[in-house]
Each structure stands twice: as C-alpha cells, then as structure tokens.
Amino acid sequence: MATTDGADPGEVVVDRDGRAGLIVLNRPKALNALTHGMVRRIAAALDAWEYDDSVATVVVTGAGERGLCAGGDIVAIHRAATGGDRRATEEFWRDEYRLNARIARYPKPYVAVMDGIVMGGGVGISAHGSVRIVTERTRIAMPETGIGFVPDVGGTYLLSLAPGELGTHLALTAGSVGAGDALLCGLADHFVPAVRLPALLDDLAELSVHDALARHVADPPPAPLAGQRGWIDDCYGADTVEETVERLAAAGVPEAGEAAGRIAANSPTAVKVALAALRRARGLGPLEAVLDQEYRTSCAALATPDLPEGIRAQVIDKDRRPHWEPATLAAVPDKEIERHFLSLGERELGLAAPAPLERW
DSSP states (O other): OOOOSOOOGGGEEEEEETTEEEEEEOOGGGTTOBOHHHHHHHHHHHHHHHTOTTOOEEEEEESSSSEEEOOBOHHHHHHHHTTSOHHHHHHHHHHHHHHHHHHHHOSSOEEEEEOBEEETHHHHTTTTSSEEEEOTTOEEEOOGGGGTOOOOTTHHHHHHTSSTTHHHHHHHHTOEEOHHHHHHTTSOSEEOOGGGHHHHHHHHTTSOHHHHHHHHOOOOOOOGGGGGHHHHHHHTTSSSHHHHHHHHHHSOOHHHHHHHHHHHHSOHHHHHHHHHHHHHHTTTOSHHHHHHHHHHHHHHHTTSSHHHHHHIIIIISOOOOOOOSSOSSTTSOHHHHHHTTSOOGGGOOOOSOOOOOOOO
C-alpha cells in the first residue's frame, strides 16, 4: 500500500545512462515508500520510453542501503480508514494496480533490482518485471494480513503461482523470504551478489540484458523452504484456515508450530479473505483479472475495523497488540468474506477485458 498525496519530483529520479532508462525510488529515509505521485511519475517514464528507440532497457532501483521499497506510508491509509478521504485512497490503488499490469506487459526488458527490503507495493513494482534480481541482502514479503489487509498489487497472483502451497504459507503468515526462497517461489529470476550491483548497472547501460547478466549472475544461496515443502503442502492444502492452523499445530515440526502462531496473531478476517483470494486467483487467469479482484478486496478492507487497528498497533502506537474484530477465526462470518469479493459496479477497476459476446 502507499500514500495518496502527491510526490515531490525528486522522490523518483528518472534518468538515462547509455541505452538504459533509470528509475530510482528516492525516499531513503522512508525506505522508498511509494506515494500516488511516485506511481504516476513511474508510469509517465514508461510511457515516454516505450517508443524511444534509444532506450533498450528500463532499470528500477532504490536509493539508500536499506532496500528497494518497503511498500507505502500506511499512516495515510489509516487516515482514510478512520474517516478520511477513502475515494482518494481508492484512486491511488486504481493507478497503482494499473501500473503493476503495465509493468507485467511492458515490451522492453524491465530490470528490477530487488536489493534489501522489498515489501507490499515494492513487490508490485518489481516482481511483475521481466528481469528480477535479488541479492544476499534481499528480504521479500507480502505482510498485509499482519495489519488487517489482504495481499494486493498482484500479490495474490504471484503467490498463487508459487510451487505447491508456498504462496499460501507466505500470505497467511505474512512472512518474508530471502534470495534463495524468492527464486524458489517464482518472485525473482537471478541472484547477483550485492557487491557486483554497481558493475551490473554500468554494463546494463552498454550491453544487452543477457550479456550484462552473464557477467554477474552467481549461484544463489540455499532455499530453506525447499526442505519444508512436505508439511507446507500438507497443512496449507486444507479447505479452511481453521483446519490449516490445526494441521500446523499437530505437524510436530517446530517451523510448522511457529507458522500456526504467526497466523493466529494476524487478523482473522484478513487471513480468511486472503485464503479465499488466493484460491480464486488460481482460476481467474491473467494478472489483470486478479488485480480486478484485489481492487475489490482492498476497497472492502477500508470499511473493516481491522485495517486501522492493525496499522495502529504495528506502526502508530507500535504496541504490537492489535485487537481484532472479530477476535477469532470461528467468529468471522461467511458473509463478511463474501463482501470482499462483491462487484463495485461503476467503480470496478476493469483491467480484464470482458468476455466476447457469443454469436448465434
């Protein structure tokens, strides 16, 4: 998620270096959190470069040493969810999700350097790219269920495509992964040691992406989740979150017990909606259709008590003790889950092309 206010032009540095168009997220003190204005500036750069033959490659990086992008300023979302301008937030999401789809379909190589922290909206502007690079410092997460929200920016699309139930595990626990697991889960393509990034960027200015990568790609670190696929696929293959938690608690594996505890600490409503969203995403087809669904779940979340409460507990007061409503999985009514998937009518995102009319 991200703020809905405008951006100072310096918050996204758009530049050229040889044959590469450079997009640098430039809010290092805020861990390069996205604003609405930043999304628009990125979209404008992609528009300008699409038919510019002098630009062969787009490269996206983040300023500072901490990460590419930690998502967004969720304090602004808190204001919208507690009586502020919800329509402005919905408009931000509309532009952000359209940008996510644009990145996925961009006709030129889109190289995302996913160094350091990459969360939420940061995943949206990187993991849909055609070339996704991780380093030993990478930590990727979709942490939404921990603040009463549901993975968005195409997150449910990406996680639904991960092998087995790895994506479900990450979504319900709001967990993070390093480089090896990011590659395993299909969230990244190449591992490049952080020390080689400056040289890689120099080469991308002069060489094809293939030739530049050939100079710097290295063997990735291990993927811890690969050895845990047995209990993950079994436990998260359950039909409900309640049964999943029961299986995790009974698995007799320390990591499974820890996962059960993390799920129990997250918003009961959010984890139930997240599971439903992931399962539905598997049958929706293209990214655009999943983004349409995510727009519905995101807008619905603005009307829940858990979203502002989760942000309060994690970001504002930082007491890490959210009071969820309802407080238990069993108390979440089915109608509340279904509410998140209801059509928004004229407010639909509408990215997915409608089905063609049949001829009689």
